Amino acid sequence: MSDRALRTAGLVLAVLGVGIAGYLVYVHYADIDPVCNIAHGCHKVQTSDYAELAGIPVALLGLIGYVVILGALVAPGEAARMVAALTALVGFGFSMYLTYRELFTIDAICQWCVGSAILMTGLAGVCTWRLLREPDTMVA
């Protein structure tokens, strides 16, 4: 797969992530319940102890993460690839932790959070792949 294709895939995933995280940030500050097809799951997760990290809404941290990845995917150069990969790997790790908490501590599933975790997993794969690509096949 070419670098251009990987970058396009990453951009699509990051834009979707910005959409989901942006929506969750909006419902957090508007103090409304997110649209949720799984009975009360989103409300329960969004109002749980794990919805904030050091007083900052996790949704806002996710939004910042997606925007950083988006910017790093657009920017050229090795440093941008590293920033994208690091941010995506951190996002992936924390998404896995939050999914574990949803399943075993909060006992509820928020479809938006699961969607975000899937996107972050995809981004971690794409960004890591871009970083490891054969140097002679890379396109700046």
Next chain:
Amino acid sequence: MSDPSTTPTKRERREAARAERQERESAAAAADTRRKRLLTLLGLLGAAVVIVVVAIVISSGGSSDKPTPAASSGGDVAGVAETKALIGGIPQSGITLGKADAPVTIVEFADPQCPFCKEYTLNEMPAVVKQYVRTGKAKMELRYLTFIGPDSVTAAQALQGAAPQSRFWEASDLFYRNQGEENSGYVTDDFLKGILTGAGADATKALAAGSSSAVAEQLGEAKTLASRYGVDSTPTILVGPTGGELKKDTESAPTAAGIGKLVDAAAAKGGT
């Protein structure tokens, strides 16, 4: 014998050697770059692991800290002002909140440890209190079931112990605002003292009253009533004309709107 037409010339041999050397150098450079990239990836993975672990420690610490203020400082619990704003000024007697002659009675069955009861208490009940209890249209009874575990029994006894001081509803509301993880053993005497003090009760008296036979009887009554109305989960809401037959709220999770409809129906039935 060699064929002179296929024997490489000196120049061709030199060029072939140069091409081979360039290929070797190019392969070595590529391998070096790959090694550097792998090292970079390992570094990034290490950094990512450190960042995620720090985030998890902060997240876990933050969640487990919430119930402890009561334990550490006796009375310094979260949500005291909100509880006072919600319940303050409304008459209460025993487990009942609201005017004694209110035409409609709303009965809630709850477990102090039940997270859905917390959700109901924090998100739906305030509207019911504001629209129906404060206005005298209905009164509310809170009956504790203690099926989740030993912490439920300890909590229910202590909270019911605040009823003689007319602080049962403040204590219950405050308990939900500081609810911890189910059966984690967080319902200690220190924790309960914090809740009861925050509710404006004499904590020592409430804890003593909680272990009385009167409270044991009230908890037994709740079980009997729950069995009569087929209550098998919490929170369950029953609504009916005061003194009359109660009707169960059949919503998957009770909402202020759903309870409001039942209150209006009960009021109409009661002729008010």
